[in-house]
Amino acid sequence: MQNLKQQWFGNIRGDILSGIVVALALIPEAIAFSIIAGVDPMVGLYASFIIAVVIAFAGGRPGMISAATGAMALLMVPLIRDYGLDYLLAATILTGVIQILFGVFKVAKVMKFVPNAVMIGFVNALAILIFMAQIEHFIGISTMTYVFVAITLILLYTLPRFIKIIPAPLIAIVVLTGVAIYSGFDLRTVGDLGSITQSLPSFFIPDVPFSFETLQIIFPYSLSLAIVGLLESLLTAQIVDDMTGTESKKNQEARGQGIANFITGFFGGMAGCAMIGQSVINVKSGGRGRLSTLIAGIFLMFLILVLGDLVVQIPMPVLVGIMIMVSIGTFDWSSFKYLVKAPRTDAIVMLATVIIVVFTHDLSKGVLAGVLLSAIFFVVKISTVKITKDGNRFIVNGQLFFASTDGFVDYFKKAEIQEKNIQIDFSNSRIWDDSGVGALLKVMDSLKEKGINVEIVDIDASSKKIMDKLDGILTSH
Amino acid sequence: MYKHILLASDGSENAVRAAKEAVKIASCTQDSVIDVIYVVDFDKSKSDVLHSGSSEAIDIERRKKNSKVIQFLNDANVNYKTTILHGKPGPEIVKYANDKKVDLVIIGSRGLNALQEMVLGSVSHKVMKRVNCPALIVK
The missing domain is CATH 3.30.750.24 (STAS domain)
Structure with a gap:
């Protein structure tokens, strides 16, 4: 294990550059995940800023990126729809408390008992849900919407062949927002779905009654958020471990995720967790240390403060295109081979996890069912x-x-x-x-x-x- | 002579051919070591982690993929060690070779045609251009 100084300053140049790249890639995702959750883009942006900054200090896996994520956003939809933002913030704080307890009681180890089949089902279900959430924003709106989504996708998949330093989503956003503004095409923009505030987040206590009733409302959500957040974070940590050939402290990461969510809730941000896609981008761009995560968070906030006016003008179809790319990247494409090659029972567990999530829109239910099912199969087999x-x-x-x-x-x-x-x-x-x-x-x-x-x-x-x-x-x- | 010989391997038949040449050269010098480098692409990490139970299981899977070369070196009875690196194969091999100041780099060529080379890029060509030591490309 590297020492703390090494974790912070062992790779300054690489970390600063990769942090900037990640910040640029984070903005569209933070906005899109806010839209999925049904809150203002600022809720996701503040969350991404605060979670990234806090986790840089409190996390157990240097170089991993945590922010507002799709998995978490999808879980909160009913809470926001039925009770509003303040209850989400309260649930976020409670999520943090639960995760801190998970970390203290070393629950990270228990995550080892979640079988591969369930984890594969988890990422596939997540990919499908992210894609499904985009449908309302591009199907049956206008022809120009389809055209913009298509152009975005073409740009996203061809640009990286020629331009390696600047992330393709950023180029697509800049170019197509410019085209949309100057051409005057009638496209929905981010501004139609929420507003951007060009100010730093401030501390406030969510406006909810301190009662048992409130707890009853938020606790089931917080528990789901805590479990799903930890599951994705620990999976991401393993991936970063593998990519960098180093080890990480899983229980410290669980506690760190908790601290990050706890603080985020008091600053108007939604619960988040580690992001597989962004962490992979970070490592690929040369990020290894804690500094990269800190820079990603700070630079993201800086960009919003400076460019907030422009962000609201991003056409929705471009964001939809980026989210389709995220969902394609999230999906585990070797699953098809897995379905054929893996033992029958594993394939069934994987499919069951996906199907349950897609029907309930709740990743935690799918994971729970998947774990139970594979436990039953295991008992039968043994x-x-x-x-x-x-x-x-x-x-x-x-x-x-x-x-x-x-x-x-x-x-x-x-x-x-x-x-x-x-x-x-x-x-x-x-x-x-x-x-x-x-x-x-x-x-x-x-x-x-x-x-x-x-x-x-x-x-x-x-x-x-x-x-x-x-x-x-x-x-x- | 060549004491520290880097053999880049992707586990393929090309790599086995390269290994044959590596053994010939290594046997010329006493106490020379063949350092077998296997590079795991960053993009592989996610699916490898998803599809195996632990980091130990991943390690075994990767060793299996490189087993043809290892088997050959075992049979040839030479000094060798294996190293697994992560990243893009070309740059990682070059970085390792230059950092460790190896004496010779041996790498198999996939034998791509002109078009494939333009699209896919030739790893062996890139490595040859950028290492600071002699390089042997095995056809």
Whole structure:
């Protein structure tokens, strides 16, 4: 692990440059995610500024970018629609508290139990939802809207081949906003959906009654936000770990995310988390240290203060194009191969996660269902015992414990055994508990009644130990 | 002679051909080491992380991808070590070679035609131009 000085100042040039690149790429996303959530663009912009700045100090993964994100924005839609912005800010603060507790109680480790299939389903569902959120902003509005979305997409995918330093979304925004203003095409703009305030965020306490009722309203949202935020943050941390060949402190990151959201809520920002796409951009642009995240946040705020007037003039179709690119980039395209190659049960878990999220519009429900489903599949798989016969040798395959004993006992009940002397081979099995020993005992008794001699062979030491503990009962027969 | 030999590998047949030449050269000098460099593209990280359970599992997967070359070097009975780098293959190989001041860079060529080279860019060509030491491109 690098020391703190290294984490801050080990890569000054690279971090400053990449921080600027990320700030430019963050602005359209922060605005678009605010629109998805149904709040003013400033809520997402303030959130991105504050979260990035706080996480630069409090996070556990240097070089990772956190800000307002799509996953979180999608979760808050009903809360904002039914109760308004102040409740969102209160929920954001509570999200922070929950995440801090997660960090303190080292819940980051528990995230290891979320299987790959669920994580793949998570990113795919997120990509689909981000895309679906764009539909109302470009389908059936005007022909010119379609044209602008198409041109934006063409620019986004061809420009990076020729211009590597400036992010393509920024060029698309500048050029197409210019075209839209001078041509006078009738296009919806960011300004139609909200306003930009050219001032720094200020501290205020959300205007909600301090009552149990408020808590009842916001707690379910906060819990979902806390879980989803942490899940995406820890996934992103792993990706950044892999890209940079370094390690990170996962529990510190969980706590850091909490601190960032807690503070954001008091400054009028919405809950956020780490962003896979932006973090990848940061690392690719040379960012490695905490400085890159800090610069990204500060430069974003600076740009809004200076250029806020222009930001409201960005045509919506351009933003839609950028979001379509984000959703294409978020989707895990190797999933199709995965569906064919992965074990059936994994493929089902992945699909179930996606389908549940798409229907409920709630990533946390999909993750929960996915985890439960894969736990059930795991139990079914592990509790299956297969026995193969080889001469007078019966080979047990699988684990023998309370959930799997039925299959084991049934096999010997049904088997028609001709031999007088048989062996039960435990080289591919292990006895885990008293139920396992009990089942073996039951089988041995019933075989004895039929006049068959049983010898147990190749049993491993730990199974033997469990059997020996029950030795008194065994020999009494 | 050539003590520290960098062998750039993408796990392909081209890399195995390059490895054969590396072994020939390494066997000329006592205690020379072949440093096998395998570069993982940044864009691969996301799907690799999503599709494997842990960083250890990712490591095993990547070793598997490079196994043809490793197998060949094992059989050839030479001194070698493996290094996994992250980023764009060309620049990363050049940076590593120049930082570590290796004595020789050996790299296989994919044998692209003129059009493919224009679109995809030739890694071996870029590496050859930018390293500060002799480079051997194996066809």
